[in-house]
Amino acid sequence: MAKTLLDLNNISKSFFTEDIETKALKNIDLVVSQGEYVSLTGPSGCGKSTLLSILGLLDEASAGVYKLCDIDVTNLSRDQRAAVRNREIGFIFQSFNLISDLTVEENVMLPLTYNKAHQNIDMKNLAKEMLAKVNMGHRIKHYPAQLSGGQQQRVAIARALVNQPSLILADEPTGNLDSENATAVLEILDQLHRDGTTICMVTHDSRCVERVNRAVYILDGEICPSPPSPPLLPNTGAAPKPAKACKQAATLD
Amino acid sequence: MMTHLILDMAYSLRLLRKSPSFTALCVLVLAGGLAVSLFTFAFLYTLTNKPLPLPDQSSLYRASRDWYGEAFGESRYLPAYEAAAIRQQATVFKEHGIWQNKTVYLSQGENNLVVSAVRSTANIFDISRSGPLLGRLLHPRDSQPDQTPVAVISYAIWQSQFAGNDEVIGKQIYINDVATEIVGVMPKGYRFPISHDLWLPISQQLLHPLSTQREKVELFGRLKPGVSREQAQQQVLSLAEQSFSQRAETWPGVELIRAKVDIFQRFDVSTEMKIFSYAMNMLAFFILVLAAINVGNLLFVRAIQRNRESAIRIALGAPQWRLISQLMWEGVIITVLGTSIAVFISSVLLHAVNIYFRSLMNNELAFWYIWEMDVTVFSAALAFAVATIVIACFWPAFRAARQDFNRVLRDGTRGAQSKHAGFMSRLLVTLQISAISIIMVLGAVISTKVHNLTDMDLGYDVKGISFSIVELPESAYPENTDKSLFFERLQRALFNSQAFSGATVRFNHSQLPVAVGGVEYQRDADKPKVQVFSMIGSSEFMGPTLVAGRELDSRDGSGRAPAVLVSSSMAKRYWPNDSPIDKQIEVSLQAKVLRLNIVGVVSNTTNNPFHKKESYHEIYLSGLQFPMQRGTVFFEKTSAGVLVEDNFFRAINAIDSKLDILTIEDWELEADAIGKMTVTFRDTIVICGVFSLILAMSGIYGITAFSVEKRSQEVGVRRALGATDRKIMGLFVRQGSRQLIIGLLCGCLISGLMMFGLSSIMAIPSVVYLVIYASVIVSLTLIVLAAVIIPARRAVNLLPAVALRYE
Incomplete structure (x- = not known):
């Protein structure tokens, strides 16, 4: 049985506006094993993006315990969370979120510059390698504004992968793409899954849901006990590789 | 990283x-x-704070003390005898010396110039940690009366007057008509203690521990390691008080108020x-x-x-x-x-x-x-x-x-x-x-x-006016009659000179309480304070000018009933609907209570740019009756081409060739x-x-x-x-x-x-x-x-x- 990568136990998130409490997430219990490909779906405002933010350590839960790679990350300091994010998590956003004043290569190198362990590695080569993986090796000196949406998203994927994270969090990765580019991006994600990467993806897109091996349906801040229909495994023609394990031991420095 | x-x-x-x-x-x-x-x-x-460009400058201090007197007001004045006593007894100084600022007339061949000079103890150069560029420094024996007068000159004078000639040592120059031998040249930029170009030995009389000389001197030196400024200040005050009390009777109405010891360059920062x-x-x-x-x-x-x-x-x-x-x-x-x-x-x-x-x-x-x-x-x-x-x-x-x-x-x-x-x-x-x-x-x-x-209109017409501050040595001019005689002769000499069209000598007695005749005062403190001057010669050429009555003249000489002129502002304030002429005022001056008869009214002036002349009251007495040791001589040149310094020094040397003056300035240029x-x-x-x-x-x-x-x-x-x-x-x-x-x-x-x-x-x-x-x-x-x-x-x-x- 695959090892647990992330474990949410009784996670709740509330927002307060003056005296009014809005519960975005209510007692979420979720376990994702290494190598799983999970989608988070649900109607607008159901709390899926909030859940993704908590998973990505961009936001803190109001209650509950969140363990990532067996480490309780619920109460980490800002810089400790930044370090975990940098090492263990890769983000893919709907709007790509590339930095417009950095070249493609520099955008991909960016996570490496925040990682103390990567001080002596050849960051440029690693970035080139990742860009080659997503077929963007020929555009390394370009700026994001010079690329199409699909190309930008591929660069964003390369950036998410450059630190070889344990977990990829994708927030509507195909939301801003035409169907051709969306298919290309999904194929890259499929390949990552096959290579053993754990992926959690927020999506409305049924084409995405069709490709994951577990769909989590959220409604009104709660995981729906009986999802509308079980997702089908895509027929990729090849069995997934062993899942990528967490890179770090049970301590945080 | x-x-x-x-x-x-x-x-x-x-x-x-x-x-x-x-x-x-x-x-x-x-x-x-x-x-x-x-x-x-x-x-x-x-x-305010820049260090002196001298070696080991941080331990270099100046010292003096302030007093308050009817004749002086509050002023910083260290008489030579007190400086001598302090030098003899002070333990806070590692080394110390005294100097006097002078302005002298230097003649060399055809060339004459006015030079900012200093008469000082020979150790002035040691204390400032400086050596000569050529020749030698001053030596203590140079202050002996029987020695040939010697001088050390600055690099600037060496260049301008002697074209940088290496054979300048031993050459003779005239300082205020006294033949003087050049014994040394200081390096470029050295102008210690302030902005001086000529160093002369100080009179032996001023250095003697039992000196009775009251001439103003400046005390400077280096504090011993570990001695604070406050400790030095305390000792200087105590020694000054001791010395002052022994001669208190010679300073009637004067009291010592504080001593000041401060880092050399900050000393004059008010x-x-x-x-x-x-x-x-x-x-x-x-x-x-x-x-x-x-x-x-x-x-x-x-x-x-x-x-x-x-x-x-x-x-x-x-x-x-x-x-x-x-x-x-x-x-x-x-x-x-x-x-x-x-x-x-x-x-x-x-x-x-x-x-x-x-x-x-x-x-x-x-x-x-x-x-x-x-x-x-x-x-x-x-x-x-x-x-x-x-x-x-x-x-x-x-x-x-x-x-x-x-x-x-x-x-x-x-x-x-x-x-x-x-x-x-x-x-x-x-x-x-x-x-x-x-x-x-x-x-x-x-x-x-x-x-x-x-x-600001100070009430003076400064066009063509120069002034010089002259301080008479106590030893040579002990009595008021000696002083008034010297200054009267100087005023006449200048007035009669072809070079000058007007000359007057003024003595500043500071602000004193004045009792206006007919007004009852419960206490002295209730009396209005007015600026008191005494003067010799008419000031019509520069101000104040006569508005009513008569000027002070030979009728107001020694032994006559004292007369006084009042400023228009004072006349307006105390006799608004009447003429002040022939009215009386009373003032305490030089240990005497004087009943003064007003003989004239003059225009308003002020020496202090922070005061309005219309509300600044002044009175003028006769300088022939109330002279002081230090006087300011004002004179107006007849034309732009007049050699002011040359003519002034000629006049002064004709009366006393040994006399140094403190300064000579072109008031018009200075005001400009x-x-x-x-x-x-x-x-x-x-x-x-x-x-x-x-x-x-x-x-x-x-x-x-x-x-x-x-x-x-x-x-x-x-x-x-x-x-x-x-x-x-x-x-x-x-x-x-x-x-x-x-x-x-x-x-x-x-x-x-x-x-x-x-x-x-x-x-x-x-x-x-x-x-x-x-x-x-x-x-x-x-x-x-x-x-x-x-x-x-x-x-x-x-x-x-x-x-x-x-x-």
Whole structure:
């Protein structure tokens, strides 16, 4: 049985506006094993993006315990969370979120510059390698504004992968793409899954849901006990590789 | 880590290159603020604190004591006998010497010139740790009466009078008609103790421990290691008191009030100068703060605009310090550029000041007054740069790095302004309002005061007038009759000379209580204090001039009933509907109570530019009856071509060739120089004020307009919900007013406290303060309202549909 990568136990998130409490997430219990490909779906405002933010350590839960790679990350300091994010998590956003004043290569190198362990590695080569993986090796000196949406998203994927994270969090990765580019991006994600990467993806897109091996349906801040229909495994023609394990031991420095 | 910092720096450089106008604006604003602060600091530092360019200068001190006497008022005066006693008994000094400032007439062949000389103990050179360039230094035996008179000359005199001839040693010159041998030449730049070019041995009589000489001398030396200034001061006072008490009967009505021992170059810096220097440095500091806040505003706005980028970096795992460092780099580069420009501008200005002051002051500036970009000023530039980095770079970056990045990533709103960012903007605007109100008040008050000084009519016609201060040695002129005889002869000699058309000698008895005849006074303290002078010869050629009655003349000589002239202001004040002629006043002078008969009224004058001559009361007695040891001789040259010094020294040497004078000055030139300096100073303050106002206007407008613009979508929502334009405008004006009121309150409070501290030297009528404060409040209100209303009007004029989509 695959090892647990992330474990949410009784996670709740509330927002307060003056005296009014809005519960975005209510007692979420979720376990994702290494190598799983999970989608988070649900109607607008159901709390899926909030859940993704908590998973990505961009936001803190109001209650509950969140363990990532067996480490309780619920109460980490800002810089400790930044370090975990940098090492263990890769983000893919709907709007790509590339930095417009950095070249493609520099955008991909960016996570490496925040990682103390990567001080002596050849960051440029690693970035080139990742860009080659997503077929963007020929555009390394370009700026994001010079690329199409699909190309930008591929660069964003390369950036998410450059630190070889344990977990990829994708927030509507195909939301801003035409169907051709969306298919290309999904194929890259499929390949990552096959290579053993754990992926959690927020999506409305049924084409995405069709490709994951577990769909989590959220409604009104709660995981729906009986999802509308079980997702089908895509027929990729090849069995997934062993899942990528967490890179770090049970301590945080 | 280095690689990462270099990457961040390269990225910041790229961003700055991409926005050249933003970069130029920030650099110029900062360079302006830094240049003003740096220049002001360097200028005042040189005037008040600059170390002497001498070895081991920090232990070099000067000492004197202050006294108060009817005949002198409060003055700093160390008589030679007291200095001798202090030198003999003081244990706080490792080494010490005395000197006297003199102005002498140096003749060498056909060449004659007036030279600023010093008569001093031979150890003056040892104490200043300096050796000769040629020849030898003074020796203690040179002070013996039977020795050939000798002199050490400065490098400048050696060059100008002897063309740098190495054989100058042993040559003979004439000092006030006394043949003197040159024994040494000092190195270039050496003008110790103040701005002297000639060193002569001091009279042996003044050095003797049992000396009874009362001539004014200056005491200087080095304190022993471990002795504090306070300890030295205490010992000097105690020794001065001891010596003074032994001869108290020779100083009737005089009391010793304090001793002063201070670092050599700070000795003559008055309390007023210190306060003024403090005020000017504060003004410059606030201009720097304003410039830093402005650049901080600009960088903060830019950082906020890059919120999304920061959020992405956070999501990618950037630690907080990396984000702050990355956001700071732009500011750091701007600060480095701004500081470099400011250092360059300040260096040029300091160089210009050096040339300007040296030309105005006729080479009489103290030798350490060299305005330049030295190590201290450069260190100050670095300190200012670090302070700017903290205010303008670190703080905005720190605040910007603490935005709600999750919200930015979720919303996708590029400029999503958090509660923190909004608070920061409001705080910066409030700080700017406070800073500019302080600058405006301080600048307006100082420039008003300086402007008043430039327009001040002291009541004298200085055209063609020169003056000399002559101090008669007590030993040669012990009695009043000796003194009056000397000064009368000098006045006549000058008056009868072809070179001069007028001459008068004036003695200053300071401000004394005067009893006006017919008025009953319960106590002495109730009597009005008026300025008391005595004079020999008519002052019609320069003022004061006769308005009524007669002048003082030979009828008022020794043994006659004392007569007095009063100023018009005094006549108007005490005899408003009557003539003061033949009325009586009473004054205590030289240990006698004098009943004086008023024989004339003269025009108003004042010696103090801080006083209005119309409210400054003066009386004039006959100098033939009440002479003093020290007198100021005023004389008017007949034509521009007259050799003033030459003729003056001829006249004085004809009476007493051994007499040194303290100084000889061209009053017209001096007044012109002071006038020019004052105008330059006033204009500089006005330029700084205008620069600050532009800074503040652009800063306040920029940040307020940005804050209002960021709320365009909110305006759209409010309008969609039915808010009227008036309601929306009212909302913005209310919010702007809050910042304005808080900023003005803080600014007025701080400036009010500063004005209270400066009140002793400013002496500006309350109504002027009211006008200044009202103008500052009105102008800042208009600026803030414009900064709110113009962008708010623009936001209100957007179609609601457009405003709702505004990002």
